[in-house]
Amino acid sequence: MPAPVNEKLNLAHNFVLHTNRNVFLTGKAGTGKTTFLHQVKQLSAKRLAVVAPTGVAAINAGGVTIHSLFQLPFGPLVPGTVQREGRKFNREKINLLRTLDLLVIDEISMVRADILDGIDEVLRRYRNRPEPFGGVQLLLIGDMQQLPPVIRDEDWALLSPHYQTGYFFGSKALRQTPYVSIELTHIYRQSDERFISLLNSIREKTITRAQLDDLNQRYVPDFSPGDDEGYITLSTHNTTAQQINSQKLQALRGRRHTFTATVEKEFPANTYPTEAELDLKVGAQVMFIKNDISREKLYYNGKIGRVTAVDDDFIYVRSQQDGDMIPVDRVTWENIRYTLDPTTKEIKGEVIGTFTQFPLKLAWAITIHKSQGLTFEKAIIDASAAFAHGQVYVALSRCKTLNGLVLRTPIPSHSIKTEQTLEDFHEQVQQQTPTEQHLHDAKRTNQEYLLQELFSFEQVHSLIYRCRRLAVQHHDSLPDELHTALEQLAELHGTKARDVARRFMQQLPAYFAHEQLPEDNEPLQQRIRKAGAYFKTLLSDELLPLLRACPTDCDNKQVRDLLLEAMDELEKELFSKRQSFESSCSGFEALAYLQARNRAELDFQPARKQSEPSGSNEGAVKGGLYGALMKWRNDLAGEHDTSGYLVLSQKTIVELARTRPTTAAELLAIKGFGKTKVKQLGQDILRIIQEYGKRSSTGAAPKEKPPKVESHLVTLSLFQAGRSIDEIAAERGLSLSTVESHLARLVSAGELPVEALLPPDKIAAIRSFIEANQPSTLNEVRLGLNNSMTYSEIRFVYNAMRTED
Template identity: 35%
Template sequence: TEVDENNIWVRANDDEHDFQLAIEKWTNSKYSLNPQTKEITEEVEGTFRQYPIRLAWAITIHKSQGLTFERAIIDANNSFAHGQVYVALSRCKTLEGMVLASRLNRSTIICDNTIKEFDHEIEQRSPDGQQLRELQRSYFLDLLSDQFSFHLLEQRLLQVVRIMDEHLYRLYPQLLVRYKEASDTFKTKVCKVAETFNTQYSGMVMSTEDYANDSALNSRITAGAHYFRQELEALFSSLLDETRIGTDNKEVKKKFAEAFALLKEMMYVKNGTLALTEKEGFSVSAYLKNKTRLMLSAEDNQMERKERNNHSSRQEKVKTPNDILHPVLYSELIEWRDAEANARGANAPVYTVIQQKALLGIVNSLPQDASELLRILYIGKQTVEKHGEKLLDIVNQYVEKAKITRQEFHVIAPKEKNPPSKNPTKEITYKMFQQGMSVEEIAKIRGFVAGTIVGHLEPYVRKGDISIQELVPQEKIDIITRYLQEHKGQDESLSVIKTALGEEILYTDIRAVLASVQEK
């Protein structure tokens, strides 16, 4: 009630008289055992004196929004905005910790007219029996459409294909071809059929009174579930199981692993819901329960896989990728490389021993001596001097054990610092293009992906032998060129440019335009 330089006067709740608050003294003591008397002695290390009071702060009601207090003195008698009293009273955790500094009356509790009107409309607009039935029908149709919608699954698949096409097409060309073929088939046999099927079951749901129990509709739905489940299993069951991607690029490896995990998870859930619909028909409650169970199960499986990966060591056997002629040899070389990296230290990257691309070259060409080993891409004299004997020993033991007859030694391209002539494979692609074949036709005939064919033609675009308009439509050229001019000097990666330009612009389009810009 009063404060001066030497005194503080206070008054307790429900007390008519003030009293003077005295300064209290506290000590900071240390206790120890006296070794001679075996008694506990107290040693005062310091003291502090202060008034036994706690600070409190004043705050406006608006400022207090979002805060929570153990105790609060509330003065809301002069509230002037709707909801203000509610905000003030709801700041305190308990009723016992709340003190009202002034009386609240009806005029202080202000309600927004919009809220009143909304409440009134809700009462007036409560659906009748017919409206409720139509809402139930609409909800049934929405969930049924979710069961037979494959748009999100297609997006997951295309994301995996894009990553492989951009980063892994050299390592796994055959696997990439399989995924592109599966993607094309998925569009025709699943997505387009699903669009037609949507029209059929939607019409039946809307025209049938007792749609949930209609035998004709249920028969059509179960038949559809059977068709789509079989198509998904035929397209992706073996493909997903056989997909083994290994790369020394940690960023690409992580990017692919995340996209592939999402694809497998969504495929697992979709197959699971289709299987139940095929077996028992479709109902709202069964579909929701089954989908929730499958999603939780997929998350649990993913967590288990992550935990196993976190506790796995380099010595564990790796899963062999698909585009390898001798998978057993590949596994043996990977184990040897991991052991060499471990010997260098716990954090030594495996690619410092030998690159994965070099291992693939060894596996697919089976070199017999140091000279053949040196002709393999990504293998230099130092690698041959340091590890050549061991590598050849592993290869020779495998060849002898597997009883393999070596073919004529062949590598994709000679490894020379200054090659005397251009890569013949590029010349072949260029000649075929000059004969009037499209990029897609050349890719199909030569067994490459379109990205590889465009890569073959890029040197000829730079030299001006091929016009960029022969590879990319003018409309796309203008879009890509405009973006490159606006972001000149930023040195952006292909993926950044692709993301900015959208789905209509392909990686091959960007690479070709970049080659033409370099030529200029």
């Protein structure tokens, strides 16, 4: 019945595409798990990466190995050691991880719990998010009744203090996050109900004595099929398979043909899909190890045949199943590395190496481990020495029919290994099967979470605080205007962005209470469209320009690098917010928001940083006296093989050019000068200033442009002419907060009395609170006065009080 199958596949796809819930997709052998994986890769609008625990599994899944993508150290990963031992990622890989929406892990049954926790540590670290796996959604694909992870005794001795089980579901990170389990039940590989029932009993460890006896009727003592019958032997150990193939090939008469693979660029030997040196003879039994992607579809992975002829270009194989003659050409496997497309900004699989060889291997025998995922018409099973959970089930389930199966030895009951841990997990899986209602609820949760993320400005607040703290810590090396500009930015962000967004978010629960999903709630969508337009404009026209205008002149390279790094992070966050709000101006749609946010991460270029001189400003050139002093300082630093700022700081040179001292006493009044420095450098500095003055007065040097009237003085003249703050802002094309910062500076300089700006009652209230409480921030004052005063009003009074000291 196809309907249930379609329902489960649709349910799985909807959970992957439209929710942020982790999904464990499981099912018996032959139920289409691999097909689903390839469909997700083709259809998902999310940015995804596919990984697998082994190289061969990764190649088959069209992905990469877990260790290569996450650069995990080999061996057991004791919790907390990944960050200490892991290699440093390059910028491209960090961008890939930061913008990842979905991580697909194939063959999850073979992944150890500590490996999954290693992935969690890397994602949390490089995505800078505290949620399990850094907020990335997981799609885990596999069957726990098949092959288990390989855990050596010495490795388990290190891991057992931290884990109850080595299976993936023992992961500490996975236990911290809910996931749904979807089990595919329709089997495509087998159609014989008797055989299906027997396989299910083995898989679920419920096989009865009668069923085991029925299975062991396929034991045929001394079974020796003819070479033309096409049986393949499945053995538990690689040495047995190799011995059978070697003996069979040696017994054939005729010439041995050796075909050498062509390996280009990066394709590690442990991931070769077949032998690099393929030895064949006419008459050899072979198995196809790849699907024919041509229109004819002449062969598939696991198809058995016999070599009938060989020439320079083709190997001719007669199919055991239908007798067709198949001309086999060389094919190419690709080794893929995930990268970011510089044009589309999408995650793409970049081919970093290829392996070209005939898609064949000797097939009189193969190990059970390597048979996982294959299908055979006829097979001889040698599983009496099964040593791992799932080996018997994997071997038997490779066969399409019970009649095509022959046992080399009877299957003893003890070889059908049971693990109570897996039995308990399977019972838990059954209880986690989601319904359509679960899907609806998960969609709602995802959309609500993304909306709250969109309107949260907490990260911006944190980054502004970081920039302000750096400005305070390195005040002596940075321009005085930087502290004022950052304080203005903090106030603008707090009042117009963070506070407004918080009030908006307080209204969201009322909208979320409706039955409709947020995406379908038109009243909510109207509010989002208006809010999106408001915040986009605020970010574009005020916050980003104000940040980019912040002065960061500093000739202390270490300080400047720290400041630029912090300000770039802040600019990137504001840029990402702007792009995200732009996508919501036409309404909120979860996938569109994710794509806008991720593209912003990749498109961002620090425009503020690019507009500034690079490096430490050691070679910065400005005209006039400043330029002359800088050249003298840098030449002197070069003579003594030292840094310019150690001779004289840029901040001090700016002050020298502004005040133009003419005596040693006047030099001593400038910050950065002491008696020793005046004695060492004073004569040269005064000479440069004197020579510059003479050139300016005699016209020996080009005349400088008249000094530009400082912006705050223009504001003062307009204010004294009777203009209001609003009128000044409108006339000069400035924001209100910029005009207010000018006035605060004038109050601080004693050029404007605070009484000209505020009524006596406000001045008295602010002054009384400050004197009584000695607050350390303006925000403390504002809260203490029940938000009845603006930050600018508080700053006016505070600056006036400082002039009285």
